Amino acid sequence: GFGINRADTLQRQGRYPPPPGESEILGLEVAGTVIEVADDVNHWKVGDNVFGLVAGGGCAEEVVVLSSHLMPMPEALSFAEAAGLAEVFLTAFQCLRTIAHVKPADKVLIHGGASGVGLAATQLCRLWGIEAAVTASSPEKLAYCEQNGAALCINYTQDDFAKVINQAWPEGVSMVLDMVAGDYLNRNLSVLRQDGIVVYLAMLAGRYADNLDMALLLGKRARIQGTTLRNRSDEYKSQLVADFSATCLPAFNSGALKVNIDTQYRIDDIAKTHQRLEHNNTQGKLVVCWS
Template sequence: MHAIELNGFGGPEVMEWTVTVDPEPGPGEVLVEVIAAGVNRADLLQRRGLYPPPADASSVLGLECSGTIVALGTGVTDWQVGDRVCALLSGGGYAEVVAVPATQLLPIPDGLDPVAAAGLPEVAATVWSNLVMTAGMRAGQLVLLHGGGGGIGTHAIQVARRCGARVAVTAGSDEKLARCAELGAEVLINYRTQDFVEVIASESPAGADIILDNMGATYLERNVEALAPHGQLVVIGMQGGVNGTLNLGALLRKWGTVHATNVRSRPRTGVGSKAEIVAAVRAQLWPQVAAGDVVPVISAEVPIAEAARAHEMLDEPDTFGKVILRLRD
């Protein structure tokens, strides 16, 4: 098969579309012929040598894909060859074929574009596991989403609104904020011209009940300032660096909680596993996806041969939502 391989670590130019070894489905796995793969910031970090894959994962980039099942490993009974699926991966999505644990598959609902479906598994698993399963998001809460115009942000806005929460977002332009409002965000914060701590305080003197943060170090202390009593800060990214300052006194006075999580390093099965998250997404969120109430927000579809261009797009100011790599129609 063909796949995107790295000829070293560095910029987008280190990615090559080349012939490599075909995967085989192990016990409990299926083989998926890939239609499209979602591009995530974790892919960019891995390309730069900053985010190595787990020991049992493919070294090929790609944490989510869509496609058709073409083979079943031993013990798989819930899926059939020919089923259209999208999948949460630990790696391997930038390839013509990928082996996937059957417990990490989601059916592509009728009427949903299979290419667009490639942009759902990673964001759905990230948002649901963090906002719902970890932070216990519920109706009436104020939820602050940093990076509202990104793939996770655009999905999280929709999920939070469907849960009855009030949504605040940060983004780097008024144009992006206007599009976030169309998805359901109510409190719109331009981080280039406004202080999110001040805006949150003006909207809710108590603060935000939940903050979903992709920045890490640079926002850590100010996120604690913006928390409500018993508030929860969920850190899922380090775009603003790794080493930050945490005012424990402020956190203690608010009885606050800081979670730091990711999906990729979780075990396949068991408590807190990828299988558990995907099962919850399928049972509780997927009906809303099937009904068209929660939709993938796609900024661009790029041919796999232009994977370097797709990586560059994630840092461009006009990109809103997901970038998808298309392998076949």
């Protein structure tokens, strides 16, 4: 099977081309059984159940994947769950650990809390002893976030998240993980503690930020960083996969981490997956299975 991601809908619309040299077929994450290995690969064998990242081409019955971009499928997971694991958890892991270097007792703010990445990031925070505040658009989504470990849940349609954060956590947060962008920038900076970081990984509310308050930026000694995963080098992804495998993969068998599947579809219904994702009413991952 394979997972459906926002990048797939954007690529279909002609707004997010694949990296040079990569397949133009949609699909960034897969799960399945190894049917062939290259002569120089000795850590996988035919019959292994695996999951991992591809830079394109995942929406296919057979997929070629770099061996170092694969991970062993946890025994506790189904193929559908494994198909929805790699992209969201590796993205969240990259933002939290590789970029922001969060540590136990930190506090973070996660926008888009009920999205696949948002739920993955919230679970990783809980696993590492970090308090996570999340924003979402409905009581149902916020309840789901709380089930996944969110310590503070904010309905952004009713409350100003910056006011809620500053009231609940006056010392501020070490990191803001933002896939919304748009007019959030100054409010994100306002909730940061000294030397905090805002990490942007999408721009659902628009590509242009409001007028940057340089006094906030300088006063907080804040960092603002954008990131993507798809166009990273193969070497970067290999190291990310190795780090995640070593530190987080066992937690899926213990139940400390889980893959939140919103809906599982058959291949004939793939158009419905894009429609559902574009309506922004998902709670977790959309996955497609061949059987």
